[in-house]
Amino acid sequence: MFNLQTLPLNILITFFLCLIFYLSNTFKFRKILLLCLSNLFIFLVTQDIFINFYYFIFTVFIYLLLKFQKNFKFSLAWVFVFVLIIIYKFFSNDIFEDKSVFFILGFSFVSLKAIDLLIEISRERINKINLNYIDISNYLLFFPTIIQGPINRSIDFYNQYITNPKKKFQKFEFAWIIRFLHGIIKVLLFAPILFSYSLLNEEIIDVLINSKNYLIALTSACSTYLFIYMQFSGLSDIAIILSELVGIKSPENFNCPLKSKNPQEFWQRWHMSLTRFIQDHIFFNLAIVIKKKYKINNELTLINSIFVSFVLIGFWHGMATNWLIYGLYHAIGVYIFSTAKGNYLVAIFNLLPNFFKILLTNLFVSFSMFFIIPLSTLTQIIT
Secondary structure: OOOOOOHHHHHHHHHHHHHHHHHHOOOOOHHHHHHHHHHHHHHHHHOOHHHHHHHHHHHHHHHHHHHHOOOOOHHHHHHHHHHHHHHHHHHHOOOOOOOOOOOOOOHHHHHHHHHHHHHHHHOOOOOHHHOOHHHHHHHHOOHHHOOOOOOOOHHHHHHHHOOOOOOOOOOOOHHHHHHHHHHHHHHHHHHHHHHOOOOOOHHHHHHHHHHOOHHHHHHHHHHHHHHHHHHHHHHHHHHHHHHHHOOOOOOOOOOOHHHOOOHHHHHHHOOHHHHHHHHHHHHHHHHHHHHHHHOOOHHHHHHHHHHHHHHHHHHHHOOOHHHHHHHHHHHHHHHHHHOOOOOHHHHHHHOOOHHHHHHHHHHHHHHHHHHOOOHHHHHHHHO
């Protein structure tokens, strides 16, 4: 995921393919062109035709599932896709690794989009009759956002892609250039500097294991947080602008998370396309089911919904114990600030000036960076 050596080339490939689509200015074959460019992108980035073949099988499966299942029930369909995610995460080891024998470019995002599509069709918010194989593949494999997101939602995508197929591209805006360059600076300038001091750098891990210096460890955790933010938000900026060139407005993914005043606000600003997906498809549905089936009070419903949602967020990053702890850690922080009424700890926290709220929130998030590394490594650092 964070291969700094190939990243500039990947950005360049994405830019030129988007530019080809933008300059083509043809609408008669735009769907076929988009699908061809998406597959070309996957091949150029991975240099592995097997990935293209895998996605062909996956998209055909989703298409046949939608076409031939008359009484469409999302429960079995999206659960099956969710099981595929679990299997993939189990064998691909970790979202921060690209050395796995079972690494499939972008599958984390593609599978979530498949789930979103299946759910929206089951709710009859999208008419499956209007979707052919090319339409489904273009949504799932949309190349500007396939690697790092944001997660395009099916309704928004098809409203732009199908409802107005003859709509001319938006005129090129100067603001696009500014934001694109802003993303480039974050990804290619600031991110590599921060990476060299982060917990993802093996040299830093060796230093921490040998020195047992907890101040350096905390500094490295903060660097890791800032690195991921610069890398991820920068790539989101680039993806959002390049999506515009293809005629699709992708959702915002970050809203100044460094300004967050508590953990709950942080998750409203951080990786927003993922948190909104979890909120819409997991959190609210789970809360309704728990309350109706088990007749429990609002607080217990909230606890269950928050913790299940964040455990899933943790496992989405990687099927390992450290990611489970990562999810539980953030669930505790969000739960505490979700039940502020009668909570004296929150009441005291809210009395602090905004500067200290922001500082403590960022330290809270930075501390969670210790859980994105394997527990065996963390144990070596601590003991």
